[in-house]
Amino acid sequence: MPISAYIAAVARSATTSDSFNAIAEQKRRAILTALIAGEKPVGAIVSDLALSQSQVSKHLRVLSEVGLVRSRAEGRSRLYRLEPAQLQPLSDWLAMFEKAVNGRLDRVDDYLQELQEQGETK
Amino acid sequence: MTTTRRGTAVIEFPSDLEILITREFEAPIQLVFDVFTKPEHVRKHFPPFGEEMAECSIDLRVGGDYHYVMVTDDGTAMSFRGTFMEIEPPTRIVDTWIFDGWPGTEAVETVELHESDGVTKMTWRLTFRDQAGRDHMTKFDGIEASFDNVEDYLRTLLEPEARHG
Numbered sequence: 641m642p643i644s645a646y647i648a649a650v651a652r653s654a655t656t657s658d659s660f661n662a663i664a665e666q667k668r669r670a671i672l673t674a675l676i677a678g679e680k681p682v683g684a685i686v687s688d689l690a691l692s693q694s695q696v697s698k699h700l701r702v703l704s705e706v707g708l709v710r711s712r713a714e715g716r717s718r719l720y721r722l723e724p725a726q727l728q729p730l731s732d733w734l735a736m737f738e739k740a741v742n743g744r745l746d747r748v749d750d751y752l753q754e755l756q757e758q759g760e761t762k
Numbered sequence: 763m764t765t766t767r768r769g770t771a772v773i774e775f776p777s778d779l780e781i782l783i784t785r786e787f788e789a790p791i792q793l794v795f796d797v798f799t800k801p802e803h804v805r806k807h808f809p810p811f812g813e814e815m816a817e818c819s820i821d822l823r824v825g826g827d828y829h830y831v832m833v834t835d836d837g838t839a840m841s842f843r844g845t846f847m848e849i850e851p852p853t854r855i856v857d858t859w860i861f862d863g864w865p866g867t868e869a870v871e872t873v874e875l876h877e878s879d880g881v882t883k884m885t886w887r888l889t890f891r892d893q894a895g896r897d898h899m900t901k902f903d904g905i906e907a908s909f910d911n912v913e914d915y916l917r918t919l920l921e922p923e924a925r926h927g
Contacts, residue, residue: 741771742770749767752788
């Protein structure tokens with residue numbers, strides 16, 4: 641009953657790589673989470689997460705490249721903010737996985753109803 | 763009798779190696795068991811777009827094999843096979859599965875059925891042998907994060923956004 645492999649094959653047909661790869665790294669997710677509260681300079685992220693300045697800068701660069709964060713200059717510092725619109729592909733994938741599972745099981749359900757209706761009319 | 767349970771599957775990720783799906787069906791347990799284990803039934807509900815199954819063999823005994831082959835519109839054959847490890851009709855089946863598209867990936871699938879007041883609840887647990895196996899299911903090319911992390915994470919991020927409109 642390889643129900644699941646099949647579902648996965650269907651769900652995987654819709655993969656998009658950039659945002660997925662960007663959030664694959666745990667520290668980058670931590671940075672995004674830190675930015676939920678609002679716009680922050682690099683220094684605030686560094687102290688929130690206890691990471692080195694160079695690590696944070698490196699990850700912010702990756703996140704900026706895929707558009708998950710945007711930055712702007714203010715005086716001498718640079719402020720970073722979350723750009724949640726770029727999470728849409730991930731959200732879409734999750735929805736697709738759920739849809740594939742439900743599609744599979746709804747078909748079984750329909751078929752079961754069909755069989756029982758046939759049984760009742762005999 | 764009409765179906766009112768469309769879209770009600772509950773999907774959980776209890777550990778890095780497991781996927782757990784639960785779903786209820788308005789049908790007696792023996793019928794649900796048959797629909798998942800007899801080729802004449804599987805042929806009717808397995809293909810998503812009414813395709814023909816090129817092969818659908820099920821040797822329903824411990825140590826017996828099953829093999830499903832479905833051909834998609836573009837001519838690609840998708841082949842799934844495995845071996846039954848435990849069979850306790852109509853409540854429990856444990857089998858392995860291998861999808862030929864993912865060489866080296868093997869999973870163990872445990873399906874349990876329980877009937878109460880004419881409603882059969884299916885608990886379908888999929889356990890991958892190793893992380894690489896589950897990654898096939900829940901990750902994207904090259905990605906390192908496990909799906910449960912991504913899922914939790916998405917909810918965290920999307921919920922504040924939804925509140926702000």
